[in-house]
Amino acid sequence: MSTVTGVSAADELPGPDGRKPLTGDRASTGRLGDRLFGGAATLSGVIVIAMVSLIAVFLVAQALPALTNNSENFLTSRVWAPGGAQPAFGILEFLWTTVAASTIAMALAVPVGVAVALFLTQYAPIWMRRPAASLVDLLAAVPSIVYGLWGLLTFRAFVRPVEQFLQDNVGWFPLFAPTRITGGTIFFIGIVLAIMVLPIVTALSREVFDQTPTAHKEGALALGATQWEMIRTAVLPFGKPGVISASMLALGRALGETIAVTFLVSALSDGTDWTWSLFNGGETFASKIANNAAEFSNPSKTGAYIAAGLVLFVLTFIVNSIARIVIERRKAFTE
Amino acid sequence: MSVSRVSAIGAIALTGVLALSACSSENPAPAGNTAGGGTSAANGDCFEGDLKAEGSSAQKNAIDEAISAYQTACADANIDYQPSGSGAGIKQFIAKQVDFAGSDSALKTEEKDGIVESVEAKNSCGSDAWNLPMVTGPIAIAYNVEGVDKLVLNAEVAAKIFDGKITSWDDAAIAELNQGVKLPSTPIKVYFRSDESGTTENFTKYLKAAAPEAWTHETGKKWTGKGEGKEKSAGVATATQGQDGAITYVEWSYAQQNQLAMAAIDTGSGPVELSAESAGKTVATAEQTGTGNDLALKIDYATKEAGAYPIVLVTYEIVCSKYADPETGKKVKSFLKSFASDEVQGSLTSQGYAPLPAEVATKVEAAIDAIS
Numbered sequence: 001m002s003t004v005t006g007v008s009a010a011d012e013l014p015g016p017d018g019r020k021p022l023t024g025d026r027a028s029t030g031r032l033g034d035r036l037f038g039g040a041a042t043l044s045g046v047i048v049i050a051m052v053s054l055i056a057v058f059l060v061a062q063a064l065p066a067l068t069n070n071s072e073n074f075l076t077s078r079v080w081a082p083g084g085a086q087p088a089f090g091i092l093e094f095l096w097t098t099v100a101a102s103t104i105a106m107a108l109a110v111p112v113g114v115a116v117a118l119f120l121t122q123y124a125p126i127w128m129r130r131p132a133a134s135l136v137d138l139l140a141a142v143p144s145i146v147y148g149l150w151g152l153l154t155f156r157a158f159v160r161p162v163e164q165f166l167q168d169n170v171g172w173f174p175l176f177a178p179t180r181i182t183g184g185t186i187f188f189i190g191i192v193l194a195i196m197v198l199p200i201v202t203a204l205s206r207e208v209f210d211q212t213p214t215a216h217k218e219g220a221l222a223l224g225a226t227q228w229e230m231i232r233t234a235v236l237p238f239g240k241p242g243v244i245s246a247s248m249l250a251l252g253r254a255l256g257e258t259i260a261v262t263f264l265v266s267a268l269s270d271g272t273d274w275t276w277s278l279f280n281g282g283e284t285f286a287s288k289i290a291n292n293a294a295e296f297s298n299p300s301k302t303g304a305y306i307a308a309g310l311v312l313f314v315l316t317f318i319v320n321s322i323a324r325i326v327i328e329r330r331k332a333f334t335e
Numbered sequence: 336m337s338v339s340r341v342s343a344i345g346a347i348a349l350t351g352v353l354a355l356s357a358c359s360s361e362n363p364a365p366a367g368n369t370a371g372g373g374t375s376a377a378n379g380d381c382f383e384g385d386l387k388a389e390g391s392s393a394q395k396n397a398i399d400e401a402i403s404a405y406q407t408a409c410a411d412a413n414i415d416y417q418p419s420g421s422g423a424g425i426k427q428f429i430a431k432q433v434d435f436a437g438s439d440s441a442l443k444t445e446e447k448d449g450i451v452e453s454v455e456a457k458n459s460c461g462s463d464a465w466n467l468p469m470v471t472g473p474i475a476i477a478y479n480v481e482g483v484d485k486l487v488l489n490a491e492v493a494a495k496i497f498d499g500k501i502t503s504w505d506d507a508a509i510a511e512l513n514q515g516v517k518l519p520s521t522p523i524k525v526y527f528r529s530d531e532s533g534t535t536e537n538f539t540k541y542l543k544a545a546a547p548e549a550w551t552h553e554t555g556k557k558w559t560g561k562g563e564g565k566e567k568s569a570g571v572a573t574a575t576q577g578q579d580g581a582i583t584y585v586e587w588s589y590a591q592q593n594q595l596a597m598a599a600i601d602t603g604s605g606p607v608e609l610s611a612e613s614a615g616k617t618v619a620t621a622e623q624t625g626t627g628n629d630l631a632l633k634i635d636y637a638t639k640e641a642g643a644y645p646i647v648l649v650t651y652e653i654v655c656s657k658y659a660d661p662e663t664g665k666k667v668k669s670f671l672k673s674f675a676s677d678e679v680q681g682s683l684t685s686q687g688y689a690p691l692p693a694e695v696a697t698k699v700e701a702a703i704d705a706i707s
Contacts, residue, residue: 083448156577181563182563183526183565183574183578262566263566266529267527267564267565267566268563268564269559269560269561269562269563269564270559272561281564291530291566292531295420295422295423295531295556298448298449300448300449301448
């Protein structure tokens with residue numbers, strides 16, 4: 001019953017059975033389900049945000065007394081002596097080792113992971129996709145301590161000749177300068193970390209590449225693209241935000257990996273000269289804290305280690321934020 | 336109600352009954368053993384119940400051996416030892432979380448990191464805390480050099496090696512001590528303990544006492560020399576085993592387990608191989624720095640006694656002299672008595688420890704008797 005102006009009289013007049021206008025007959029389940037679910041989802045989100053904030057507050061509160069009492073510059077000093085009457089500690093050494101090892105891990109894991117994901121979604125025959133995917137995911141099921149043991153006992157012997165070769169032939173380049181460390185070099189740890197984070201990159205990239213709209217892919221092929229060109233123009237740009245997210249998760253794992261790194265790392269003695277070489281030893285934040293956890297005998301010492309943990313937290317946060325910005329900018333152009 | 340619902344409820348009820356029945360009290364009432372002895376067990380004063388200890392990882396194998404010997408004789412006793420490190424053990428002992436602590440060094444009597452350990456322990460116990468030496472763990476200088484089976488070192492050369500001053504195995508200083516041994520020109524790779532460790536503390540104390548001009552660094556749980564750091568004794572031992580030209584300091588048991596060659600130490604009276612007797616000789620010359628029953632020892636690392644191997648580490652069990660709960664005191668006393676007995680001490684040799692020499696053992700036994 002619409003009038004000339006387009007406004008319906010049903011909106012104004014009472015409905016059948018004397019019901020008020022604009023009410024249904026209550027045949028649905030009602031708003032309770034909506035409210036419960038919405039509430040639960042909101043609560044979960046709030047809890048997660050609260051947990052992260054509380055952890056940040058804990059880290060800062062524990063670290064602040066030690067930081068103010070520090071006689072060295074926290075960010076640029078290489079000395080680590082948090083015990084004793086005058087604590088003096090700086091995290092430069094750990095920062096370099098952690099960042100360098102994680103960068104190597106990313107440089108190896110992301111290209112290989114994306115390539116494996118592309119293979120599984122675009123090139124592999126259908127019968128192979130599931131088993132191959134499970135096989136790659138198995139890498140994630142291996143406990144990190146097993147990676148540490150394997151690296152120490154087996155893998156080391158394979159990587160050592162490669163390191164020796166690089167040191168002998170390309171030793172003039174500062175990153176490959178020869179050092180006297182033979183155990184856990186940054187290079188070696190980076191490779192083991194790459195193997196550990198590979199399944200994360202692969203699994204998430206695989207999911208994203210699967211979602212590529214078939215229309216885009218077929219359109220590219222119809223215009224005469226080869227398979228590689230189709231992937232380059234249709235699949236990869238679509239999957240870029242997902243791949244970046246996957247890489248950030250993988251980077252988070254690489255930065256914080258503790259047990260495997262603790263097994264493999266070679267600590268440096270005090271007073272060793274600074275070198276940019278990737279074949280140098282050195283501890284990461286996580287392995288330093290794990291190694292010394294039993295000796296947290298007084299608040300000042302504990303505070304120093306927690307300050308180191310805080311730096312790791314902030315570092316991961318910054319990297320994730322950069323990734324988010326890149327993804328958001330990307331999204332603005334694809335929608 | 337449907338069949339599946341009935342069986343579901345039945346399953347839940349059955350599981351509940353089984354789970355709740357496990358909640359009975361852990362300690363059955365003592366069956367009147369308090370009247371001392373009477374049963375045919377070797378240890379007439381077995382206890383029933385739990386005993387908790389924590390501390391040094393260097394004495395872990397020794398304590399495990401002692402625990403298994405005790406539990407074979409006393410089936411109802413349950414002793415638990417966590418090898419989380421001397422520092423952690425003392426901390427937990429002061430916090431009354433464990434009944435006694437194992438430590439590589441006696442409770443400190445000077446202020447360190449803001450507290451005085453012996454005072455804190457005394458306050459926590461309500462009575463003096465005693466350091467009872469139980470385990471002698473010799474520290475071996477283990478090396479892995481192809482073609483060299485026997486090596487002699489003295490404190491000065493060792494100090495220079497571990498400080499990075501001597502960098503090659505065919506150095507003149509090493510050759511002088513090893514006449515007739517063909518030393519290769521492999522570079523020396525030093526491995527040290529990257530975690531804070533009592534082994535490091537005792538080794539650096541030895542170097543500083545026996546070669547003060549060559550070793551000018553501080554002693555302590557944190558390594559101050561040169562080299563490559565590996566985590567825990569297992570880490571340094573494995574690394575040394577896998578690298579030609581490697582040298583490290585590690586407990587005797589780890590060197591044996593990893594089949595590493597060990598250097599003989601020349602204190603001035605000829606090279607002394609590491610053995611239970613030679614390590615025991617050094618402990619016998621130690622001076623007691625504690626008073627009365629507090630048997631904290633000051634090892635004379637610079638000892639020149641013939642046939643004494645100077646690099647030893649004595650681990651202490653730190654106990655209250657009078658426990659607040661007399662039951663705990665009885666348990667500790669019973670276990671430590673078994674630990675100090677000749678059979679158990681003798682069985683430790685197979686684990687790479689040296690038994691306490693007779694003079695020290697008698698004092699320890701007297702102190703244990705005085706625990707209440």
